Amino acid sequence: MTAISFDPLFFAVAVPAMIFAGVSKAGFGSGPAFAAMTILALVLDPAVALGLTLPLLMLVDAVTLRPYWRRWDWPAARDLIVGALPGVALGAALYRIADADVFRILIGVVALGFVGFRLAVHWQAIPARARPFGSRVGLLAGAVAGFTSFVSHAGGPPVAVYLLAGGLGKTTYQATTVLVFWAINIFKFVPYAFLGIFTADTMLGSAVLAPAALFGAWLGVRAHHVVPERLFFSLAYAALALSGAKLLWDGLT
Template identity: 60%
Template sequence: MFDLTFFLIAGPAVFFAGISKGGFGSGAAFAAASILALVVEPGQALGVMLPLLMLIDVSALRPYWRKWSAPDARVLIIGGLPGIVLGAALYRVASPDLFRLLIGGVSVAFVVWQVSLARGWLRLRAHRLSDRAGLALGGVMGFTTFVSHAGGPPAAVFLLTRGLTKTQFQATTVLIFWVLNIVKFLPYAALGMFTAQTFMANLALAPFALLGTWAGVRAHRLVSQQLFFGLTYVLLTITGVKLIWDGLT
């Protein structure tokens, strides 16, 4: 299952996830799970990625410690819990092809959403979204983070209206997904998504996760966010379309 081809693909993908979570608000980190789902079953891809994302979360906490907006994080975390429960319930009855469609669909939707914002086709509401709206978006975030590790976009829709600085935004996303990834661990384990093979893959890929986080923290101030996400959009479009095709055929 986890052969040389897997590690040649997984290593750069996990490094990329570390950069995203370490420096760019976690929005592109789920690209790693999408890429891995091209070469292994979606459940295995999610099971491999969760411990690595948790490792990245812990590594990124220190440089952003207490720089977050605790009230905004609390709203999204509380809202995210029911979404995680819904995702776990769906996993019990869904086929791998449905999860390929979900992961691929979220990947393509993420690209369309980001490009639409950049081109001005869509505009986020200028005024501050309410806590009630944050709870609703948290529910969407909880579901998407469970089924594809893709909670970043719903979180961003809420946080970008809250008047946060770039570093506050980054720190808040680190805190949110650190908590939610811990919450996801138990249902993932109960659903059999962790195995001895995924554990060995985690050990082999951990250095890529740590190195990516280190690079992301430093790139937070040095690298153009537009350049980083431009590459992300290309990768997600290709992988998303391929996963949708595989799920349908």
């Protein structure tokens, strides 16, 4: 992997990227947080960006657990976390050979299709679902999230599709995503270390950018409590649509 050049261009790109990731993870369901990886890839090798961002994402997870403690939907979180374990294991096994673009395309299509479905229900073009998705869908969403989170920190859209269908309140939704990604990121840490994704440069970069990530988390928690529930979910669906479109674009190009 290439070394990190700690020059003004690096900080001009990396600091806003990590503030954005902190705000997204701490306040708005984690969906668009993976965009930080895309932004960092402008100045870093993708593998370096993976190693740099994981400790920062784990830091944000740790500091945002307390504000949302036990406010999550445990059955939904449990299904997603259990499903994520084999997804992370598969990501570790196939990391060197997996074509992440195929999964980006599939997730992008599902995310955009789900947003389209919810808009159609809102406009009464089709009837609403009688009940949320079941545990099997939760396990599958967790597996996909575990895999895509491992290879590109892009586990947000599968989790969002499953949770948004459940009709949760905004804080329950947010707390559930915090718990799920706290677990998934812990699952990823040891395989990342064995695969050599962490280096002295990435650890130094994580330490340097930690204040930006923490500031973003602080902003995100406060923004979550200020934004009305209807606006929150409008933003969540917009974030899902944008992240799905970005994944589809990245996969195709």
